[in-house]
Amino acid sequence: xxxxxxxxxxxxxxxxxxxxxxxxxxxxxxxxxxxxxxxxxxxxxxxxxxxxxxxxxxxxxxxxxxxxxxxxxxxxxxxxxxxxxxxxxxxxxxxxxxxxxxxxxxxxxxxxxxxxxxxxxxxxxxxxxxxxxxxxxxxxxxxxxxxxxxxxxxxxxxxxxxxxxxxxxxxxx
Numbered sequence: 001x002x003x004x005x006x007x008x009x010x011x012x013x014x015x016x017x018x019x020x021x022x023x024x025x026x027x028x029x030x031x032x033x034x035x036x037x038x039x040x041x042x043x044x045x046x047x048x049x050x051x052x053x054x055x056x057x058x059x060x061x062x063x064x065x066x067x068x069x070x071x072x073x074x075x076x077x078x079x080x081x082x083x084x085x086x087x088x089x090x091x092x093x094x095x096x097x098x099x100x101x102x103x104x105x106x107x108x109x110x111x112x113x114x115x116x117x118x119x120x121x122x123x124x125x126x127x128x129x130x131x132x133x134x135x136x137x138x139x140x141x142x143x144x145x146x147x148x149x150x151x152x153x154x155x156x157x158x159x160x161x162x163x164x165x166x167x168x169x170x171x172x173x
Contacts, residue, residue: 001024001028001045001046001048001049001050001087002048002049002050003017003020003021003024003049003050003051003052004017004049004050004051004052005017005051005052006051006052006053006054006055006067007053007054007055016052016054016070017052020050020052020068020070020079020083023076023079023080024050024079024080024083027080027133028045030133031080031084031130031133032045034129034130034133035084035088035124035130037129038124038128038129038130038161039124039161040160040161040162041091041095041161043087043088043091045087047064048064048065048066048087048090049064049065049066050065050066050067050068050083051065051066051067051068052067052068052070053067053068053069053070053071054069054070054071055069055071056069056071057069057070057071057072057074059082059083059085059086060086061086061087061089061090061106062090062106063090063093063106064090066083066086066087066089066090067086068082068083068086069082075136075137076134077134077135077136077137078134078137078138080133080134080137081125081133081134081137081139084124084125084130084133084134085121085124085125088120088121088124088125089106089117089121092117092120092121093105093106093117095161095165096165096169099162099165099166101165101166101169102169112148112172112173113172115144115145115147115148115172116148116152116168116169116172118142118145119141119145119148119149119152119153119168120164120165120168122139122141122145122149123153123156123164125137125139126139126141127153127156148168148171148172151168151171151172152164152167152168152171152172155167155168
């Protein structure tokens with residue numbers, strides 16, 4: 001994965017970009033291997049860019065980019081969790097397209113599909129064996145996705161991504 005400073009005009013954050021890159025590179029293969037064990041997804045980061053943004057505290061994703069908000073500082077566990085969460089979203093959307101569960105794409109998905117994407121990333125980062133990589137991270141279930149979480153959590157028990165997604169999509173349609 002490539003790491004870039006989203007706010008190049010702010011030189012003090014160059015050091016944060018280097019620290020984040022070194023932290024991620026030290027754990028990347030372990031985390032990606034864990035994700036593969038849980039979901040069966042092969043996640044390749046060589047064409048992904050992670051932008052470090054000191055103007056926000058949020059994380060975002062695009063088709064080949066993620067943004068890690070570091071405004072006001074971010075600790076090691078939260079850094080690893082947010083990068084993994086946002087990276088997973090990219091592969092989540094590729095997976096549901098291949099499974100022909102949706103014709104949508106990020107940005108034009110239904111509200112229910114957005115909620116399911118967030119629930120799935122939450123389950124992966126907080127309710128799976130991946131959590132050992134960031135035991136002290138602050139992982140939140142957004143209040144607006146609790147309804148979908150309650151409907152689909154039972155399908156996560158097998159940690160089989162195709163089973164989970166197929167059954168979850170039936171519940172939200």
